[in-house]
Amino acid sequence: MEASVSVVMITFNGDLFFQQQLNSILCQKYLKEVHIYDDNSSIDFKRILREAANAHGIITLHENKGNLGVIRNIKKGLQENYSADYIALADQDDVWLEDKLELCLKEMLVLEKGDNDIPTLIYHDMKIIDENDQLLQGTFWQNRRQDIYEHSFQTNLIVNLVTGSASLMNKELTKYAKDIPENLEIYHDAWLGMVAYTMGRVKSIKKPLSAHRSHEKSLTFNQKRSNSLLKRVRNNVMQLSGKEEPLKHQFQFIECFLETYESRLETTYRLNLQEFLSLKGKGYLTQKKHIWEAQNKSLFS
Numbered sequence: 001m002e003a004s005v006s007v008v009m010i011t012f013n014g015d016l017f018f019q020q021q022l023n024s025i026l027c028q029k030y031l032k033e034v035h036i037y038d039d040n041s042s043i044d045f046k047r048i049l050r051e052a053a054n055a056h057g058i059i060t061l062h063e064n065k066g067n068l069g070v071i072r073n074i075k076k077g078l079q080e081n082y083s084a085d086y087i088a089l090a091d092q093d094d095v096w097l098e099d100k101l102e103l104c105l106k107e108m109l110v111l112e113k114g115d116n117d118i119p120t121l122i123y124h125d126m127k128i129i130d131e132n133d134q135l136l137q138g139t140f141w142q143n144r145r146q147d148i149y150e151h152s153f154q155t156n157l158i159v160n161l162v163t164g165s166a167s168l169m170n171k172e173l174t175k176y177a178k179d180i181p182e183n184l185e186i187y188h189d190a191w192l193g194m195v196a197y198t199m200g201r202v203k204s205i206k207k208p209l210s211a212h213r214s215h216e217k218s219l220t221f222n223q224k225r226s227n228s229l230l231k232r233v234r235n236n237v238m239q240l241s242g243k244e245e246p247l248k249h250q251f252q253f254i255e256c257f258l259e260t261y262e263s264r265l266e267t268t269y270r271l272n273l274q275e276f277l278s279l280k281g282k283g284y285l286t287q288k289k290h291i292w293e294a295q296n297k298s299l300f301s
Helices: 018-026 043-055 070-080 100-112 153-158 171-179 188-199 229-240 248-264 267-277 284-297
Strands: 005-011 031-038 059-063 086-090 120-124 127-129 167-170 201-205 210-213
Touching: 005 018, 005 070, 005 100, 018 031, 018 043, 031 043, 031 070, 043 059, 059 070, 070 086, 070 171, 070 188, 086 100, 086 171, 100 120, 100 167, 100 201, 120 171, 120 188, 153 188, 153 248, 153 267, 153 284, 167 171, 167 188, 171 188, 188 201, 188 248, 188 267, 248 267
Parallel strands: 005 031, 005 086, 031 059, 120 201, 127 210
Antiparallel strands: 086 167, 120 167
């Protein structure tokens, strides 16, 4: 393969695990360059980043003068590297397995079939490790029960299946980064994943190709599941009482997505999105039934 990958890493005070993650990236095959976007970290961490950039010619450090926040920083990184053929996003505290980029790029080229004018996304499962590099039980997908059904447009419609730091996107998909909303409780990966599922091509890889670090200061989002019994009981009470919808944030996301791209969507996808939004206000049991039916239609044989 002659193709190569540009890595965009966002950082913020990642002293503890940055070097380990950087080392795992630098040993990847088909790596072209690493762009680090630091969101105005401490002086000490900035020094670490500058030393890394000085030590490795393929690293370019971009230092924000103020704090942009996760979404705006990622949008900046993607938009400023729009000319890259392929981009892999990286968290500052994960660890990449040695064949991550190689396998993702291989699947990308197979999916593109020489046509790179269509938004294309490859994403994979992840192992879970703690602060001491100890392997935790279950993979990222298993802990969310996302391993028991097929990953498709229909299942991605009810819950985001894509994790940005476990993905590879082509140039055409990065063009949609400018549209990612900054006022919703969704992340960049949900937006770009839906773009790929509705207007492009997607391939999910069941094999974990990186280790996601679960710890209190995880940068992109709180990795911890809602394991608190009290919190789960509260959520169920709120939803059963009708004060909160199970798909509340997903409705907001799809409304914004449809408003942005309605004229560009194929009729089938547009109608499916509109049908999904028709569930809004239908109540807890109706929405839960829809979730259950979508997942069970896609159960692995």
